[in-house]
Amino acid sequence: MKLLPALRAIVMASAFAMAAGVSAQQFGIDTLMQSLAKVRSGEATFTEERQVAQLDQALRSVGRLRFSAPDTFVRETTSPRHERLAVVGNELTIVQGGRTRTVMLDSIPEAAVMVEAIRGTLTGNRALLERYFATELRGRPESWELDLVPRDTRLRGQVARVRLLGRQGQVREVRIAMADGDSSVMWIEPVTAQGGGAAR
DSSP: OOHHHHHHHHHHHHOOOBOOOOOGGGOSHHHHHHHHHTOOEEEEEEEEEEEOTTOSSOEEEEEEEEEETTTEEEEEEEESSOEEEEEETTEEEEEETTEEEEEEGGGSHHHHHHHHHHHHHHTTOHHHHHHHEEEEEEEETTEEEEEEEESSHHHHTTEEEEEEEEETTEEEEEEEEETTSOEEEEEEEEOOTTOOOOOO
């Protein structure tokens, strides 16, 4: 199992919580986490572009994300080919080209750390999030950025930084800078009762 694609997919699969509004007077990481904690499940569509050093053009994919507290999230890519990544508890399952692989997260320490940190974000658990990441929040409720830099040296050798961009309690964009120079950006559109598409 290749670690870099799995780590990238884990982040993208999970960083899309949809939450209540945040007032400007009390805006800070604590209030942002409290808003995220209010959401017990969510669904969204995504469009992702990856920049790979060896390729001249960006790789583009679209699909769907689902989250259910406390420990389940799924990323399903529908184009250019079908792939599915699901994390439930300590189990990671990847479906690609009709092949299914299931591994225990605790057998991949770097991936396990990433999953626990992202779960900390989705459940609004600041202490868990900051156990694994140095955090920096900038902006205001209508336009904020949250930077996550891995504390673990081995993980930082894979993922240099994760940047979440949002408005109010919604994450609408996820940017990942890999240590090898590759990068990716995902635009997220929460699904409403009327349906939704991938936003930019």
